[in-house]
Amino acid sequence: MGYAIMILLLALTGWVARDAARRGRSWFGWSRLVFLTNIFGFMAWLVVRRNTPVTVERLGVLRSCLLALTGVPLLMLAFMTYMFVITFFFQPARIEGQAMTPTLEDQEQVIVNKLAYRIGKPARGDIVMHYYPLNPEKAFIKRIIAEEGDSIRIADGRVYVNDAQVNDDPYVLAAFRSHDNWGPQVIPQGYYFVMGDHRNNSSDSRHWGFVPRDYIRGKVVRLRR
Secondary structure, rough: HHHHHHHHHHHHHHHHHHHHHHHOOHHHHHHHHHHHHHHHHHHHHHHHOOOOOOOOOOOOOHHHHHOOOOOHHHHHHHHHHHHHHHHHHHEEEEEOOOOOOOOOOOOEEEEEEEEHHHOOOOOOOOOOEEEOEEEEEEEEEEEEOOOOOOOEEEEEEEEEEEEOOOOOOOOOOHHOOOOOEEEEEEEEOOOOOOOOOOOHHOOOOHOOOOHHHHHHEEEEOOOOO
């Protein structure tokens, strides 16, 4: 279905480019409008062309072919722009599993803000996407509980950072609390301790250790409230 829509969009863009050129209008401007706004731009052109007579009866074969392919470089430019944005700024992601319930639900769409940690640093309470330390080809979404230099311990599921109990009631439901014990340990420099909000159903730093700073890809932002 996606490929069919893409082919249709390229065909409409090329047709509008050729039609606008024959009518003495800005073929580049109209083709961009159709490419970016899809059916809305196409409908706008159909309205405009009714009052725009043809000024060029026939286009040369080469020019006609080039105009028909106008959508191809626009598609390539859009793809390169998309890759640039998701590499350096923002990336869409989908939650897989129940580890962050109830804050983030399974299959929920989120945005990973990569710019946040290019101009700042991760902090306690942030929900982040990070590479899995045991297999960097995988990525997890967890909450930062402790930073480098912090002392952390868990007693009967209660988390203590620098001997102060973490007040995580707003995002950890009573039914989701664990009753495990862990630590105490001091977080090494350049590392973070992360956990899921569903403490009974989360594989996190309690099981596979700390997350290196370089493995944190960005801050997770919810699309819905």
